[in-house]
Amino acid sequence: MYQYDRFDQAIVDARVDEFRDQVARRLSGALTEEQFRPLRLLNGLYLQLHAYMLRIAIPYGTLSSRQVRMLAHIARRYDRGYGHFTTRQNIQYNWIKLEEAPDLLADLASVEMHAIQTSGNVIRNITTDQYAGAVAGEVEDPRIWSEILRQWSTFHPEFSFLPRKFKIAVNASAQDRAAIRLHDIGVEIERNDAGEVGFRVYVGGGMGRTPMIAPLIRPWLPKADFLSYMEAILRVYNRYGRRDNMYKARIKILVHELGAQAFTDEVEAEWAKVKTRGIDIDEAEAARIAAYFAPPPFDAAAPVATPTHADPAFGHWFRQNVTAHKAPGYAIATISLKATGEIPGDASADQMDLIADLADRYSFRDVRVTHAQNLVLPHVKLADLPTLWEALREAGLASANLDLIGDIIACPGLDYCTLANARSIPIAQTIAERFADMDRQRDLGELKVKISGCINGCGHHHAGHIGILGVDRKGVENYQLLLGGSGAEDTSLAQILGPGFDADGIVNAVETVVETYKAKRHDGERFLDTYRRLGAAPFKEAVYGQ
Amino acid sequence: MPFVLKANDLRNGEVRYWTGSAWSPVVGQGQQFATDAEAIAAPAPRAGVIDVYAIAVDAGQPATLRERINAIGPTVRPDLARPTGA
Amino acid sequence: MANDFARKAASVDGTANQAPPATLVRQRGDEALDAPLLSLADALVSNAPLLAVQLEPADDARKLAPIVARLGLVAIHFPLFKDGRGYSSARILRDELGYTGELRATGDVLIDQLVFLKRSGFDAFALRKAEDAALVEKTLARFADVYQPASDARTPVWRRR
Numbered sequence: 046m047y048q049y050d051r052f053d054q055a056i057v058d059a060r061v062d063e064f065r066d067q068v069a070r071r072l073s074g075a076l077t078e079e080q081f082r083p084l085r086l087l088n089g090l091y092l093q094l095h096a097y098m099l100r101i102a103i104p105y106g107t108l109s110s111r112q113v114r115m116l117a118h119i120a121r122r123y124d125r126g127y128g129h130f131t132t133r134q135n136i137q138y139n140w141i142k143l144e145e146a147p148d149l150l151a152d153l154a155s156v157e158m159h160a161i162q163t164s165g166n167v168i169r170n171i172t173t174d175q176y177a178g179a180v181a182g183e184v185e186d187p188r189i190w191s192e193i194l195r196q197w198s199t200f201h202p203e204f205s206f207l208p209r210k211f212k213i214a215v216n217a218s219a220q221d222r223a224a225i226r227l228h229d230i231g232v233e234i235e236r237n238d239a240g241e242v243g244f245r246v247y248v249g250g251g252m253g254r255t256p257m258i259a260p261l262i263r264p265w266l267p268k269a270d271f272l273s274y275m276e277a278i279l280r281v282y283n284r285y286g287r288r289d290n291m292y293k294a295r296i297k298i299l300v301h302e303l304g305a306q307a308f309t310d311e312v313e314a315e316w317a318k319v320k321t322r323g324i325d326i327d328e329a330e331a332a333r334i335a336a337y338f339a340p341p342p343f344d345a346a347a348p349v350a351t352p353t354h355a356d357p358a359f360g361h362w363f364r365q366n367v368t369a370h371k372a373p374g375y376a377i378a379t380i381s382l383k384a385t386g387e388i389p390g391d392a393s394a395d396q397m398d399l400i401a402d403l404a405d406r407y408s409f410r411d412v413r414v415t416h417a418q419n420l421v422l423p424h425v426k427l428a429d430l431p432t433l434w435e436a437l438r439e440a441g442l443a444s445a446n447l448d449l450i451g452d453i454i455a456c457p458g459l460d461y462c463t464l465a466n467a468r469s470i471p472i473a474q475t476i477a478e479r480f481a482d483m484d485r486q487r488d489l490g491e492l493k494v495k496i497s498g499c500i501n502g503c504g505h506h507h508a509g510h511i512g513i514l515g516v517d518r519k520g521v522e523n524y525q526l527l528l529g530g531s532g533a534e535d536t537s538l539a540q541i542l543g544p545g546f547d548a549d550g551i552v553n554a555v556e557t558v559v560e561t562y563k564a565k566r567h568d569g570e571r572f573l574d575t576y577r578r579l580g581a582a583p584f585k586e587a588v589y590g591q
Numbered sequence: 592m593p594f595v596l597k598a599n600d601l602r603n604g605e606v607r608y609w610t611g612s613a614w615s616p617v618v619g620q621g622q623q624f625a626t627d628a629e630a631i632a633a634p635a636p637r638a639g640v641i642d643v644y645a646i647a648v649d650a651g652q653p654a655t656l657r658e659r660i661n662a663i664g665p666t667v668r669p670d671l672a673r674p675t676g677a
Numbered sequence: 678m679a680n681d682f683a684r685k686a687a688s689v690d691g692t693a694n695q696a697p698p699a700t701l702v703r704q705r706g707d708e709a710l711d712a713p714l715l716s717l718a719d720a721l722v723s724n725a726p727l728l729a730v731q732l733e734p735a736d737d738a739r740k741l742a743p744i745v746a747r748l749g750l751v752a753i754h755f756p757l758f759k760d761g762r763g764y765s766s767a768r769i770l771r772d773e774l775g776y777t778g779e780l781r782a783t784g785d786v787l788i789d790q791l792v793f794l795k796r797s798g799f800d801a802f803a804l805r806k807a808e809d810a811a812l813v814e815k816t817l818a819r820f821a822d823v824y825q826p827a828s829d830a831r832t833p834v835w836r837r838r
Contacts, residue, residue: 052822052834059820067789072602078641083759084789092642094661096604125671139665142603166759196824196835202796203768203827206761272825283765288734318773323826330835388667459657460665468660470667520655 046107046411047192047337049157056199057154060161064088065147072144087205089163090146093463097141100163101153105173105191105215106134106414110401113412115156117397123149128397130382130390132454132505133212134172134414135163139461161199166207168198168279173215174222175415178338179423181371184234185242186338187217190271193326193334197272204279208286209294211279212251224416224532226250226259227508229296230278235265243267248278248308249300252502256538257297260305262312268331270316273324277316285311340372341409347374347426354431361483362434362445376427378408380420380437381444381452385477388470389455390418399440407433416505417454417493419447450492450559451477454505458498458515459522465498467515467522472496475552480559489559491571495530508532510573511555512539524551528558528584529576542581543589554588561587592647592654594630595621597661598640606661609635618662619651619676652677700804702791702813705779709801710749720744731783738766738774745774753799755784764797771798771828791816798828 049057064084071081089100101116108116116136120128123145124138131137141149153159162169171191178186194213198204204211214223217234225231231247244266250259266274282296300308352363368377380400383389392400400420404412407429408422415421425433437443446452453476456462458469473496480486495509499516506512512527523545530539546554559572561584566575576584595618596609607614608621614635615621624630627645637643647654652675653662664671703709712729717740720730729750732738741748751770753763763782770776781801782794788808795802795817804813826833 050838052837055822056820056824056834059822063816063819074638078601080787080789092599092604094657095606095664144602166761199824200793200820201825201827202793203764204761205793206759206764280765284762288760288762322772326835330838333835333838459660460667465657468666470665474667522656 046109046188047104047334053196054154054157057157057159057161060088060159061147061150061154064150068143068147083165085143085146086164087162087167088146088150089160090141090143091164091463093139094459094461095139097143097146098461099138099141099146099149099160100131101136101138101158101160102163102170103135103158103414104195105171105177105188106175106416107177107188108412108414109156110404110410110412112156112158113397113401113404115152115158117394117401119149119152120394120397122152127391127393129388129457130392130414130418130420132416132418132456132503133170134175134416135170136414137457139457164210165205166209166211167205168194168201168207168211168213171195171198171213171215172223172228172416174218175413175421176222176368176377176423177217177413178340179370179372179375179377180218181369182218183371184217184236186335187215187223187232187234189331189335189338190232190234190244191215192337193272193331194275197275197324201279204283207279207283208288209291211282211296213275219534221532221534221536222415224505224508224536226536227252227256227505227532228259230275231259237265241267244271246274246278248312249297249305250536251295251297252505252507253295254292254500254502255297256502256507257301258536258538259297260300262300262305262309269325269328270320272326273320273322274312274316276319276324277312280319281308281311281315341411341424343372343375343424344426345373347372348428349374350427352427352430354434358438358443358445359431359434361487362443363430365445365449365487366447367430370424372424374427376425376430378422378425378430378433379415379447380422380442381446382419382442383446383452383477384441384444385451385481386474387441389453389473392420396440396442399436400442403433403436417452419452445483446486448491448493449486450480450489450494451483451486452493453477454493454495454509456497456499456504458496458504462498464501465515466500466517467498467524469496469498469504469513469515472513472515472524472548472551475548476555479552479556489563489572491573492559493531493573494555505532506530507538508536509539510571510576511558513551513555516545518545522548524548526551526554526558526588528581529573531573537577540581542585557588558584592649593623593625594627594645595623595648596630596633596635596643597621597646597658598635598637598643601639601641607640608662609633614640617674617676618648618653618658619674621648621651623648623651700807700813701801702804703779703781703801704795705800707779709779712749714750714752717741732763732766734760734762734766736766738769741770741776742774745770745776748776748778750779750781751776752781752783752803755782755786755790758785758787758790764793767794767797767799768828788813788816792820796823796827796829796831 214228233245246263247259413421455473459465497504497506527539611622630645714731727749
């Protein structure tokens, strides 16, 4: 993975120095809250319901075990002993004190971490496939270009006061685990007919208030032109994105209002002017960064036999949570942070320390964060999986529910977030408990439930096979049910089924939908397939009795 | 319904309620005013606090779910619950 | 078409920040041009041999191309600091139009924007609030290394590696 050189370190250290200064000026009164707020947001520090919340960047969801240990330390020293992994592959802490934030950032900087641009109207964390560098069939490791984007976008002077936040996702596999078409810019790394590696660029996707699937803006972009093209897109957005209404300020609105072709023409015209300005890195720099993502020294003699364990629970976990690796004898293991009844995406400091140890022992010190709020050990020997599983099980981290109905994405919701209208975590917990029977979960198969506590959609409800949106209905929590969304390469937006429900009602409605699927499915159909084949009608009838 | 003046502590972000003489973390100790305007006009020092506004209370406890959660803590972490003086 | 978008992109008027600047930080050796600041529209029809222009956020800086040789001072107005269109205008003036005269940031300009402004090509800053000269210097010097090229002379770190 990427290692800071002295330049990277100097940049992060300078930022800590700057923020320490800004906090001191705030506490002395030299800065008002109005002046200070955007500055602290640029360092990911929000004022939330209970205290300050800090969002720490985990660039393209990749962590070293050393960094995971630091996250555990942060949880203990500065917070209440736990952290929350987010749908953008970052981590959040909910109980931070402003006066301690500069020391916290200094601790992070000591392990090449930061909270730069995790909030504010700037380019945010670049997200990608959690199996990058491990999964078979990948065109090229998407983290290489994610790191290149990270550097280009960090403290970009022209794009630090955009109309609104800006999110970029990168993918390099036939399967899209990064939901690229639901981002402001989605980049697909591909090979052309001549065998060259380049990019397919989508612009204008997003969830939230007005969900949209990004149209294709550029079918082919060579590596040599990548950053200058990104710069052109951002400049068009900076100049023409709406600033009169914050709910219409994302680039998806600009693309939609202009139309994809007119928007493309603007970008191409701008690009013609900026492509000669020396923005693009040269091949040597691209190769230098790529070298950091060279595969670890896999053991060529690692046994390829399917691992076994006396306990049948291991077999379930192996079949559900373990994905094929490109190197023979290895596997990708997903650590579920969705134990039944637990808070989705939360991990205690003790669990983090354990995962760091396991990464050291079994995964070349490499840990990933998924946008579904789970963790991954990407390079585990098949032969080590049984002992790994035993260690995970002891720590409550071995739920064999990857992509099953128990693997729910839930935003923090009204329990933590000032923007929320309803709680989402208790709904997730109740659904997980209702479907706690693992035989039942396995029988239902792939079923992605995603819950947001407000229209901003941080729980990705528009991309849920079953999506739930919490709203405030005259002071009482109410939940809307949506069906048929997907954030994968078959991107679609979930559609609302009918009137909303209270907290008990929504869980019953989900169960009714699930049972309807079971009754009507054809062999091999996932819930999403049955829904797409039949449409909403049978589900609507079952839930609302019409 | 009466109102209590609420803010967040600048240094640590924790919620605070104006008791009439101090900013307290316990909502039940909040001084009650007949209207939100009166609560906001109370001579509570603004130094060291941010995001000051008035919340409706019912029998001294917050009237809305959001403000109840703000006063107590996340409903999913009862181990982190704070006293409300109820 | 771009004009429609310039209008729609217009920010809320920041009338709160029309007080005169408390500090003018100027990083040029020459004297500032003493001429009235014209709007873009007025500048385009002026015959004066040397002009001072003020650009608003919705103004298209490229429109200055025909008269760039006669520009002695360009002020770019930030009614609200969070409206970042002025940064693009500045870069277009420097990089594309080749403007080398004074480029001044005015309006809601705080010390915390100085580094971004300077990197975008500004060489004069009408700070809204009086600031200690030492603090200004410290702020401008804080980031010795930059990741990307902009409109200042700084070399991005990848070229120095």
